[in-house]
Every structure is written in C-alpha cells, then in structure tokens.
Amino acid sequence: MQPNISKESEQFIESFEDFFETTLCGYIIADARGSILRANAKIAGWINSTPKELKGKRISDLFTIGGKIYYETHLAPLLRMQGFFDEIVLDLKSETGEKSRVIVNAMERKDKDGQPAFIRYTILKARDRMQYEQNLQNDKKIAESQLLKEQEIVLLREQLIAVLGHDLRNPLSAIEMAVELLSSSAGASHEKLLGTLKRSSARMVELVNNIMDFARTRMGEGIVLLRENVMLETVLQQIVAEMQLIYPAREIRTEFHITEPVFCDAHRIAQLFSNLVSNAITHGYPESPVKVHAFHLNGYLELSVYNNGIPIPEDLREMLFSPFTKEINRPSQNGLGLGLYICSEIARAHQGTLSFTSDRQETCFTFLIRPQS
C-alpha cells in the first residue's frame, strides 16, 4: 500500500525543526556543563517562558529549590558517570512561581573521543500520573486502617462469644443438677416434663460447648488435644446411653468392633460422636433407627453414624463444615450451625477426616483416622 501522505505534509516528516518544536514533550539541548543551548516552545510554555529566555540558563534553574539541589548534587554526577538518567520526577517552577510535576530523562551525547559533547533532555508532564500514584497511596492507607479497625472488631466479637459461652455454663449445670434431683424424687406425673428439661438442657450444653470451641479455633488456639490410650468403646457406649436417656422414644443401633485401646482425646471424640448422633436424631425420620458403626483395625479408626431422612440439600453440601452453615427453612432444628464445623476441627486435630454421603436412602457421616506413616 502506498503511504497516504500529502506532498505538503511530507516535508515535515524528516524535518528536525518540526520534530523538535511540534511535539508533545519538552525538549532541551544543553552543553556538557548543563547550560541550555536550545529549548523547545513546549517546555518554555509550561513555565510561562520562551525558548529565547531559557537559552543560557542552567538546566537546574528550571526546577524548584529542592530539585535544583538534587540535580546539582546527584543527577549531574549520575549523568556524567552513567551517560544518562531515566524517569526522574522533578517539579518545574514557572516564572510566576507555579509548580508542575514532570518526568525527566537525559542522555549525554559524546564526541568521537568519548568526551561529553552535549546533553539531550526529554521532559514529560507527569501531573496526572503523580495524581494517580498519590490516589493509590491514599487508597492503600485508607484500606489498611479500615482493615485494622475490622480486625479489632472481629477480635472483640470473638472474645465476647468466648466469655458469653463460659458464663452460660454455670447456670446450665445448675439446671441439669436440679433436673437430676427432681427425676429421682418426683412422681411419674412429671416424667414427660422432666424428659423435655433434660433434652433441652443437654442441647444447650452442646451449643455452649460448640460456641466456646468455635471461639477458640477462631482466636488462634485451635482444638487442643489431650491424647492417651483409651478403651473407646466404653466412651461411645456411654454417649449412646446418654442419648437414649434423653430420647427414649428413638432407637439407636450400635455395632462396635474396637478391641484395642485407641490413642486419641476421648473427651473430644465423645463430643464429635455426640454431635453426630444428635444430628442424626434431629434430622432422621422419627420412626427409623439411627445406626452407629465403629471399627478399629491396624491403626484405622472408622466411626459412622447413619440415619434415614431427607437428603442434605445440594446447596448446603459444599459448605457443610463451615461455621454457621444451616438450613434456612428449618432454622430452629439446626441451632447455630457450629456442630459440624467443630466436628471437622476435632477430626483435623486428630489428623483424621470427616466426610459424608447423603441420598434418599440414607445420610451417613464418617470420621476416619488412617494409620500414621
């Protein structure tokens, strides 16, 4: 294709004069000592001067006092030693005292003996860029201080949760003791009411424990284990018996094959197991039994809790083990949504896993510890 340039324009393309003067940046040519030989109208215009007035001035005279000193003490030596400098931010000072920010590049043109002949400067306006950088800096500062504030609020909230959980424990255990005393002395007429009291307070103890564990994991302490060799079957039987006491109408079928002691935190495993069984009872059909299987062999420990019921909704599955996950349509039955989060933390602390399957037939939660290699 033929270049589309008119005869009239052609003369400008190769013209030094046109290139130097009709352009978007400031050009200055100075002698090797930094005395201006020629400046274009662009740079002169930025400081309310003319190319004629600038001729003979020192290049550093164009800048503010700080820039002038910086130029003479740092940039001039740099230019002499290195032969150039790049992207130096300086403030121009106009005849009337106004400042404008620019980026300056310079190179020393050497003669055939390698001696400095003259210096070329290219000066670009940098006001918008510097404004942009300034804004970025400001935004960063604001974001940082906001983050700090948020973190403080989060910490306070978590401390509140921990304190609240702790303080709820005492009145709760008073209630439990009172229920205990009443059930041994009261007549059969109150049995139903006492059963309700027992279930409710047991549920509350579970919730309070979960809240406190949650606060601990969030505040960085995590779940701390006290591991020892325990006969786990006894512990699990105990939990089943307690559950049976609280929910006498529900059937819990157990199948335990644990013959050797297991190295674990018995209290935590009991908490995990109790949470899973309690969930199974809550979510299972009342008429169908909850099944509990536990196997221990060659370092494997597998603990499964089954129930028949409505499958876990699809949208909940992915975040089932995250804190505060619960079914929106049945909030009352789900408490705070911390139970499974705590369970998964307990599993993790034991270097184990907690997983689940859920379909129309059955929902099953499995806690698995593999042998340590």
Added chain:
Amino acid sequence: MDVLKRNNVVVKGKGTQVMLFAHGFGCDQNLWRYVAPPFEDNYKVVLFDHVGAGASDLSAFEPHKYENLEGYANDILEIATALRLENIIFIGHSVSALMGIIAYHKSPELFKSLVLVAPSPSYINDGGYVGGFTKAQIEELLESLDQNHLGWSTTMAPVIMGNAERPELSDELANSFCRTDPSIAKHFARTTFLSDGRNLLSSVNIPSLILQCADDVIAPKEVGEYMHGQMKDSTLVMMKATGHCPNLSAPKETIDAIKLFLS
C-alpha cells in the same frame, strides 16, 4: 564495629603520603573516579562512602549520631585511626569539606593540609554573609523533603531496591551510580543544609586549598571568597569548571589545581 566495612573504605596507591578523599552530599566515592587514580602512583589513596551512601553499611545509620556534621567527622577520624593514618592530606567535596575542618579541629595532629572542593561553611544568607540560599529557600527544601515531594525517595528507591540476590543485574539498572538510601539522604540533606561552621574557619592553622567553581548554585563564588578571607593559610583557585562537581565535570582542571597546591 568494623569501621572499614561500615564506610566501605578502599585503600589504593603505591606511595606512603596519605590522601583521604571524602565525597559530598548526593553521591558516593565514585565521585572521585576521574580525580583519584592519577595520584595512585605517588600517594596512598584512601576512599570511603559516608554511612547511607554507596556500599556503606546502612544498618550503621543512627539518626541521632548523624544529626550534625560532627557525627560524620567522627567517622572520618575513626577511619584514620583504624588505618593508622597520619599526616593526612584531606580532600573533601561539598559538605565533606566542612566535615574535614571539623575533624581537623578535633584531632589537628592528624592533618597535614586540606583540599576543599566546592566547599561551603554555611548555605543560608545571614546578614552580610552570602551562603547562596535564603532562609525561605532552605525551608522550602526541608518542607519538600518532609512531603516526599521530590525525587529524593521516588527516584532513588528503585535503585536501592535493586536485585539484592543478583547484584550483577542491579549494575545494569538505570541510575545505579551514586546510590543513596532515600530516607538517609533526606536526613543527610537536613544535616547538610542547616550546618554552620563559619566560626571554625579562622582557627585552621594548616595550609588549605579552596577550589571555587564558576556558576555553582550550591556554593556561589562569594562563599569561596569568604572562606579564603577567614582561613589564614589558604589558597583560593577560581575554576573555569561550572556546577557543583568539578571532580566530574572538569577532572583535569581539578587534578592540576591539586597537584600545583601539593608541589
């Protein structure tokens, strides 16, 4: 503390007579790259970087110590002690000229003569004294330092932050000479431009050479004339060289003037 490491001290030359070169504000010992070598045949040439400049140990920087020029002068004396230097010909550029005068007053027995390149005892005009800057200008300078207005930090930072793991790369970076830690440079600027050593000049009792450049915005010719008037045994040379760094812009003229003074 290893003083020689702290100040990146370099000793060269075949002679025994000591020439101790001190660079000024804004640069490092590279400033002497065209001036020092010709003296290596007959002299013991000692070069160093002030703390904060060049390859000095930045961790040795203490804001309080370097709040005034005496802190820097003490470093010069410590270098002299560490190398057991005596009978020193001290060559100081810019603000280091005043540091040399301070060091001389603290330990006059160590010094033989002073070569002061583009020196100034005080930068601010004061009554009849012409320092080159009005008080308002220096205040503007200090303010612009505080506001991080200038290139002091923005332009120097990338240089300082050059690839520490691959130093050979940073040598290829733009603007890699005269490295200065930006925050130290700011501090140094304050120390430099607020210094006033005028009262120290008249009691200098060794020969001194004052090299005064033409058209030097940092130290105008009135400053050189003032120093010459105050210092008894001084020689004033008005150079053809312009600007503040004749050691770079006019090395031959600088070398010739020093040689003439020493002979």
